[in-house]
Amino acid sequence: MQDRRSKPRIECSYPAIVRGTDARGKKYQREAIARNLSVGGLYLQLNQPAEVGSQLLVVVNLSSEPATPAEALSVAARGVVVRTEVRPDGTHGMGIRFERYRFV
Amino acid sequence: MSLTPGNVIRILLIDRHALVRAGLRLLIESQPGFEVVGEASDPTEALAIIAQVHPDIVLLEPGGDGEHLEMGALAQLASAGDLRLILVTAIRDPRMHYQAIQMGAMGVVKKEEPPAVLMKAIEKVKSGEAWVDRSTMAGFIRELSQARMGEALDQEAGRIGMLTKREREVIGLIGQGLKNRQIAERLSISEVTVRHHLTSIFSKLAVSDRLELMVYAFQNKLATPPR
Numbered sequence: 001m002q003d004r005r006s007k008p009r010i011e012c013s014y015p016a017i018v019r020g021t022d023a024r025g026k027k028y029q030r031e032a033i034a035r036n037l038s039v040g041g042l043y044l045q046l047n048q049p050a051e052v053g054s055q056l057l058v059v060v061n062l063s064s065e066p067a068t069p070a071e072a073l074s075v076a077a078r079g080v081v082v083r084t085e086v087r088p089d090g091t092h093g094m095g096i097r098f099e100r101y102r103f104v
Numbered sequence: 105m106s107l108t109p110g111n112v113i114r115i116l117l118i119d120r121h122a123l124v125r126a127g128l129r130l131l132i133e134s135q136p137g138f139e140v141v142g143e144a145s146d147p148t149e150a151l152a153i154i155a156q157v158h159p160d161i162v163l164l165e166p167g168g169d170g171e172h173l174e175m176g177a178l179a180q181l182a183s184a185g186d187l188r189l190i191l192v193t194a195i196r197d198p199r200m201h202y203q204a205i206q207m208g209a210m211g212v213v214k215k216e217e218p219p220a221v222l223m224k225a226i227e228k229v230k231s232g233e234a235w236v237d238r239s240t241m242a243g244f245i246r247e248l249s250q251a252r253m254g255e256a257l258d259q260e261a262g263r264i265g266m267l268t269k270r271e272r273e274v275i276g277l278i279g280q281g282l283k284n285r286q287i288a289e290r291l292s293i294s295e296v297t298v299r300h301h302l303t304s305i306f307s308k309l310a311v312s313d314r315l316e317l318m319v320y321a322f323q324n325k326l327a328t329p330p331r
Contacts, residue, residue, distance in 0.1 A: 007319075008319050008320070008323055009319065010318075010319050010322040010323060010329055011329070012322075012329045013329075037315075037319065038319055039313070039315050039316045039319065061281070062281035062318065063280070063281035063282070064279075064280045064281050071283070071286070072281065073281045073282060073283045075315055101315065103314055103315075
C-alpha cells in the first residue's frame with residue numbers, strides 16, 4: 001500500500017494524554033503511548049478507540065528521564081483522528097493528523 | 105503512412121553480414137513510408153555514407169560475444185553527432201541495453217521481436233521518442249532514484265558537518281526531551297546561549313522548530329529516541 005504520509009517520522013514510545021469528547025458529548029481523558037511521531041501527526045496506542053473525524057487534544061511527554069510535569073518537555077497538539085485499528089494485542093491504534101501544536 | 109517525400113523515413117543499415125542487411129532491407133522496403141538509403145558493414149564505412157545521405161534513422165547490429173554488446177561501433181557512431189540510432193541485437197540482457205542507451209542509442213530492438221516491433225520502434229525514434237523494453241526502463245528509474253537518494257544523503261551530510269561540537273551536544277539533550285533551562289544547567293551556559301545555539305542549529309539543518317529538530321536528530325543519529 002502506498003504510504004501517503006510525507007513528513008519524516010520516528011518510531012518512539014512516549015507517554016501521552018488524550019482529551020476528547022465521545023459520541024454522547026461526554027468529555028474524557030485517557031492515557032496512551034505515542035508509537036510514532038512527525039511534525040504532521042502521530043500514531044497513538046490506547047485502550048479505547050475514538051471515532052474517525054473526531055477532534056482530540058494530545059499531550060506527549062518527550063522527556064526520556066522521569067520528570068515532574070513542570071520539568072517535562074511536552075508537545076501539546078490539537079488534531080483529528082484520521083484512522084483507527086485494533087492492534088493484535090487488543091489495544092487500539094489511532095492515527096492523528098495535527099492541526100497545530102506547541103511546546104509546553 | 106503515405107509515400108510523399110516529406111514523410112518517408114530514410115534508414116541506414118549497419119551490419120557486418122550482407123545477408124542480414126539484405127533481409128532487413130526487404131522487410132523495411134516492404135512497408136510503405138520506409139526507405140533504406142544506405143548499407144554499411146562497419147561504423148567507419150557508415151560514417152562516410154551518413155555524411156552523404158543524412159539518414160533519419162541508423163539501424164546498428166553492434167555485434168558482441170553473445171552476452172555483451174560490442175560498444176565500440178556504438179561509441180564511434182555516437183561521437184559523430186546527432187544520430188537517431190537503434191540497436192538491433194540478439195543480446196537480451198537489459199543491463200547491456202541500458203548501457204547502450206546511456207552511450208547514445210535511442211532505441212533497442214531484440215532480434216526475437218516480430219518485424220512490426222522494429223517498424224514501430226523506427227517510427228517512434230524518428231518522432232523523437234525512445235524505444236526500450238520495460239526491464240531497461242526499470243534500470244533507468246532505479247538509477248535515477250539512487251542518484252537522487254545519494255544527493256539527499258550528501259546534502260544531509262553537508263548540513264550535519266556544519267554543526268559545532270556544542271551544537272551537537274545541544275541536539276543530544278533536545279533528543280532527551282530537555283527544556284532550554286535544563287540544557288543550560290547541563291552545559292553550564294545561559295538560557296540565552298542555548299537559544300542562540302538553537303537558532304543556529306535550526307538554520308544549519310533547515311528545520312523550523314523543536315519537534316522537527318527532534319525527528320531530524322533521531323533520523324540522522326544525532327540523538328537516540330527513548331524506547
